[in-house]
Amino acid sequence: MNDLSNVALRDHRCSFSCSPFPPPVTYLLISLFFLGAFVSIFIGIVVRNFIFLVSFLLLSCLVVSFVAWNWVQWRRNKAVVSLFIRSSPDSDLGTASDGQLVKITGIASCGSIALESSYEKATRCIYTSTLLHEHCRLAHAERFSTDFYITDLKLGIGATVKAGSNCNVISLIPETDLVSTTRKSRNLSPHFRKWLQQRNLCLQPETRLLRLQEGYVQEGSCVTVMGTLRTENNGLTIVQPPEIFSTGCLWRRLLFPADIDGLIIALAEKPNIQSSTSLLPNAQV
Incomplete structure (x- = not known):
């Protein structure tokens, strides 16, 4: 993890x-x-x-x-990186070579370690992120990723994504507002109060504005991964690129290039339910 x-x-x-x-x-x-x-x-x-x-x-x-x-x-949450990965074509795992920078879009499934989101308790996740804002300040953060398995939508080829320990993950997963207090409404639910107490967060909701956000990727979600391909023991693995690479200038959006140092994980449009079910592998990472 x-x-x-x-x-x-x-x-x-x-x-x-x-x-x-x-x-x-x-x-x-x-x-x-x-x-x-x-x-x-x-x-x-x-x-x-x-x-x-x-x-x-x-x-x-x-x-x-x-x-x-x-x-x-x-x-705006890595807007340059988001535009770069959306404009890049998907790679072909059938012809990609060892050490090549690849972009793969497919169905994610959990490996030996599955995550659970902090607040909503969503199970079987490969990535979770919970952020607590106090006014405009980020007061508390819980963000985790783990190794998972991805099945390519193009050819149905599976690969292990090494997003676990010692990996620099660049997340393009958005968080959704779950709790938000205003000057007129500062009453907190018992669940939120318990969540704060369990983490020893001594905040004063009666005098401060709080906003809780959470985002996660569950098993069966369609994700896009960009990293370096490794072929070892007749298996495919996607790891963090060994060197920093650049997005290049995005002239159509008048954006300067950005340096990327890590494995990119982003949500993608989910295919129909039948294809999603058929692409889920039984193997574990």
Whole structure:
């Protein structure tokens, strides 16, 4: 089992403090802006022609809009990574070679370890995430992943996904609001109060706004996985890529590239019930 709780807390802090641009790029843009503003104003005063200044301001507005758009998308739960994996074609496990970066969409089933969600107690999960927000601050996180089995929708070929211990998992699984208090309604259910007490969370719902979110992937769900393929002992295994890889520039969405360091797991559109049932393997990881 892989404990990703600290990663969830780090990602939440990073979404507010980090930027899609390295610090040197940010400092360079600020320096160029002040330099361009100084030159434009100087030319306008000396030559008495403010066309250059107007052009500079228009160009600056475009650059600021471009930067702001990327920053907003950066904060939207890995929007760049989501667009990248949706635009990438599914790989063919029948022809893929060892060490190749692959994207597989298929039906997930539990391995030797099955997870249970923290609040709703959903059983037979391969991934769970429960987040408790206090105002805008993430006060508590419980996020876990484990090794599981995926059956490719294309050919019905099965593979083991090593999302367990020591794996850096990049989750694109959304969380759903389960509990949300407002200024007018701060009464908590007995189940929620018990959940807080079991975790020794000394929060004051009467004076603070709380929001509980939970997301999970149960056995039988359709998921998309992107990682490195390993062929060992006549079996297929998908593991975390050994090196960081880039999404590349997504020019259609005006997005800068993002570096990916880990195994990507995302929800996919679920096929019809008959195909889902037939693709569930009996083997365990």
